[in-house]
Amino acid sequence: MITVENLNKYFGDHHVLKEINVQIQEREVVCVIGPSGSGKSTFLRCLNLLERVSSGRIVVNGFDLTDPKTDINRVRTDVGMVFQQFELFPHKKVLDNITLAPIHVRKMEKAEAEKKALALLEKVGLEEKADAYPGELSGGQKQRVAIARALAMDPKLMLFDEPTSALDPEMVKEVLDVMKQLAGEGMTMVVVTHEMGFAREAGDRVLFMDDGKILEEGTPEQIFEQPRHERLKSFLSKVL
């Protein structure tokens, strides 16, 4: 589903991603962990071209993102993204946040889009907030709406960029529960996270990034029980 070959990314002179090679299969849940500034988020943002790639090749759902002829908007309709800061549209009600892209991008009928949005809100446990504005929601609620918004496009793949990092501790669980449910339903997910519990429980595979490289990868058991690299051992000793 995703193939990344020799991906490099520079911000000016700063080499942020160094020769990344990854394959991600359908229905796989891949968690990306690592210290701040290791390039995790940049890597994730390359997967739907929110960051321009300096060199290398990325193929998502059969589309070569690095080919300038690829219609990136078309690719993105199949790739949902959830942001650390939620990024709900503050001028739109919750329901309209969710129906906006289906109506304008997928050209779905309004009534159908709303029906679907309500079903998704029910799925994330927020059907009673359909008419609220984002400003009236808690952080955890906002993030669940953001997940529903991404799901409304029927993505084949979901990208999560530190989805719980901006939340108060007591709201982390409600968001992780929704993500676990999604993972259980077989959604392909790439999750940049500091939640080691989630990575261990819901992840099929864990990538450890440091200094722009994937230093180690394996099953959650391998990564958390038998880490090989010293860098990973010291990272885990600080976060677990």
Next chain:
Amino acid sequence: MDQLLNELDWSVIVQYKDLFIRGVVTTIELTVVAICIGLLIGLILGFMQISGKKWLVIPAKLYVDLFRGTPLFLQILTIHFAVLPTLFEDILGLETPDAMVSAFVALSMNAGAYISEIFRGGILSIEKGQMEAARSLGMTYAQAMRLVILPQAVKRMLPPLGNEFIALLKDTSLVTVIAVNDITYAAFVTAKNTFVRWSPYIAAGVMYLVLTLILSRIVFHLEKRFNTSSKKG
């Protein structure tokens, strides 16, 4: 005292009422047209400036610098006595249009420069993540602008736009210098012909005051409407 009373002779306003009525109509026309065309010019220049493409950014910046960096009074004179006569007579071989056209052109172009800065600031004030969220849902740049960025930016643009519109309304008085019959021109002519010093200018001032108050009420209501249609977030 007698002289002062003589200078406060309001009958001259009645006597010259046609001039004043035409003045009010002209001032409103100039303001409305300059706002509309200024918004259009401002929108185009604003997008040119945030496009990030040098061949669009540089001309837009030069335009803004030129019109903000020179006096509007001078711009009106230049456009009326140099630019338009050269363009129409020397280049196109036509008759020079009347002073009203010069006034429209000068005021609109000047307003466009100021309004483009307001657009630019409003759009740039919206967090980068909003554009990314919209694009990540598959929207094109234009869709993201229209559906997500601009509705939020307009709310932030309204207060400075209101200031600009009021400033513009008052600045229309400068066209008196090219003999366009606006409110100020009416006052000037009345005072000159009747030798009544105070009344014409006071009457003109009151007229401007009423117009600016009406305009600021309109802007206030627009702001209120945008605020209720999108609560805090």
